[in-house]
Amino acid sequence: MRNKINIYLIEYAINSILRQKYKAIFITTVFTLLIFLLTAVFFITNSLRYELDSTVDSLPEITIQNIKAGRECDIDVDMVDDILGIAGVNDAVARVWGYYYFKNGGVNLSLVGVDEYEKQYKKSFSNIVEKFDLNSKTPSMVLGSGVEKIFKDSYYDEYFNFIKPDGTLKKVYIAGVFDGATELESNDMIVMSKELLRYIFNIDDDKATDIVVKVANPKEVSMVASKIRLMFPNTRVITKQDLKISYQNIFDYKSGVFLALFIVGLFTFFIIIYDKASGLSSEEKREIGILKAIGWKVDDVLKEKFYEAFIISFFSYIVGVSLAVGYVYIFQAPLLKNIFIGYSDLKVSFELPFIFDIQTLVLVFLLTIPIYVGATIIPSWRVATLDADEVIR
């Protein structure tokens, strides 16, 4: 434990690995692949979680939806006054918004209505209201930068024709482009005046899509939520915490499935390594016999085998992690990303933010390298305790 590191032994170990090229390449490739998959999954979930957390954080503390026959429907705007009366409530705003399916672009767009005289519940909206004039005579809207591109691809440069529920068209001019706080925002959002939106979706003036509530003290959110539920039993009251937890659960579920598969993979790998390490060619056995005959102790052979195992596994670790970084952050994780996002209809592309997370790296390290080294213990021991006598016979 306290001896200097034996460089010659390490050199011999490297040499020994290189002498069995094919076996080494096979093991390294499999192990690297395993590490690569594991790290990539962790990276993806970390980045997604970060993205989602930022998105969720910007959501209002409480969202109230009207439920009729088990489904969402429009909510009465005058509920807002009753809610403002509850202690702890800072603000309550009736929101008008909805989804619009743009067939040509193959995307579901989020249409959000703002009232420029109201206090906006989201900073990005107040920025938009400041910058753009949405109440001018011509009906106009502001697009998220991603939406602008989608429209441009369909040659809608200056305006767009919305199809109302009754089949008639409503032409709306594009007043400008905004950059949302997160990728998700910019990519599918269009902002226009509430009046215009109500017109497009055919929503009555005294109705809204939902009501959002701002509560000053985060500790009081659940209390306020329960009060609202008592006041309006027909509604569904969702808190930010609920959203966070449900997203977390989805993540954990998917991560869990993946980890379960990983464990199976790891176990199989253990068996493979054990088998490979045990299958000694007569050449290898002879070599160890020679070493012991010229004075190497069992402990020396074991140490050398350990160096071999560590070098291979560490090398695989570095390569696997590097590949994962490239795959996830440079190539944006094709295939795997879709498993975790699951937005099947929304062909929205967004970039996974680069999060440098030491814990993930340590986690992957601890999950893989000790297992590999462990798998080599018994085979290495068998080799090291071979009878040197057989060598000279």
Place this chain on the structure above:
Amino acid sequence: MILTPEVLAILIINTTLAFFAFIAFILSVKIYLNWDLESSSTLQYKLEKQSYLTATIIKYIFIVKVPLFLFFIFTLDKISNILIGAMCGAGVVDATEYGTYLFVLKIINLYIFAYWLALNSEDIKHENQPYTKQKFGMFIIFFLFFMVEVILEGVMFSAIDVKEMVDCCGTIYSTSSSTYIADILKLSPYIIVGIFYTNFLLIILFYFLKRKYIFSFLNLIFIITSLISLIAFFGTYIYQLPTHHCPFCFLQKDYDYVGYIIYIFLFVGTFFGMITGFVETSLEELKKRYNISLVFNTFYVLLVTSYVVVFFIKNGVWL
């Protein structure tokens, strides 16, 4: 049940270690019952070979256990973010009835595995390997300790209920709680600190006198006096708050992770101090142990004292 990837990783590794420990256990029993150096039977020959395997496995377990323990502490910290009320690892440890026992057991196991390795390293230096039966017999017991730890860890993690509120370290380590910790904290800090420094000075004294059994014993006590003085007195200077006694919080980033350094110094120093008495060895090796122990213990004392001194210099008063 709390099943983050970190917890899952810990459980996977624990299972692997337990698997190997079990193999080592079986072999230890065989060796303990049948070892006979004088015999030239095939059985003895096999046992000799197997003794190498057992020693290798135990080395492997220890080498993995050390970073795993650090990772465990780190995981506790991470979980504290999910549990309501917990601000650091202390809250997580306290969340179940098993937490404290598990933690103490883990530390004990680190010491006893390290002890086994020291004993083994001494044993294989002699041609007649005098401690073989003894060390394998001991491992039989250590194995049980280890398995209790593994099982307890699994139970603890599955018992943590995310929806339950837990106490923050402020409540656990305060003078107002009804635990024995409170009783200790109620003692005058002068007494506690006095005992601590006296213990240290005695260690220095017996280092020069080279009385290894007393030195060993003093180091054992030093663990206790250090921990108590750390919680009661030195911790408050690290936090610069007279009421903050938690031994976990200074493992966090806010305090530059100094906790890890403090505990590592303490562990290494006291461990080498204790094995001077518990493992017979050559004179040269003994000197090395004395030195390592003194150096690390001194670093520990200097480090915790520095927080007090720096505070005084900066602020002109004591807490």
Place this chain on the structure above:
Amino acid sequence: MIELKDINKIYEINKNHKVEALKKVNLTIKEGELIVLKGASGSGKSTILSLIAGLSKPTSGEVIVDSKQISKLLDNFSSVYRRDNIGFIFQKYNLIPTLSVKENIALPLVPLNPTTKELEQKLDKVMDMFHILHKKDMIVKNLSGGEQQRVAIARSYVNNPKIIIADEPTANLDKKLSLKFIEILKELKSLGKTIIVATHDPLFYGLEFVDREIEVHNGSLVL
């Protein structure tokens, strides 16, 4: 001084097939002696060599070298004994063919983790002594038979052992190289080494610097 006391060695090939390699062998070799063990293959000469080298253990009896009982040593200690005291020249040389001359000779020293300077000194000295210094970086498998043997001898000598053991050293050499090898043996003897050679090469018989020729026949010494 080497002593074999009442040595019996039985090899169990399988349950039904046992080979009695040595029967009640008693042998004493004084320090500095050069002994030649004569006998056909399978007579037990190689077994005697491996017993002295601590590579195998007797079924019964004792092997004592310099007052130390080496027949009961545990694996690790027997390796250390070999490393410090024995230089073994194998019949098949047993070099690692893909390593260089220098690397092969350095092998016994690797676990000791010497300083580079120390290592270079020892290596150069021994390579020079056996005349392969000029080929030190060549890969062993590209060397001739005679050169390979010199590497094997150099490797056996790098730790400056007291006892040199050679098992059929000239089996793969022509007469010229065999005579060269005998010269080397003479030189080693003059350095005070205890040397034991097992061979059925008649070139070794009747040499004047050989102290004793012992015949081994069917597992016993012919006196």
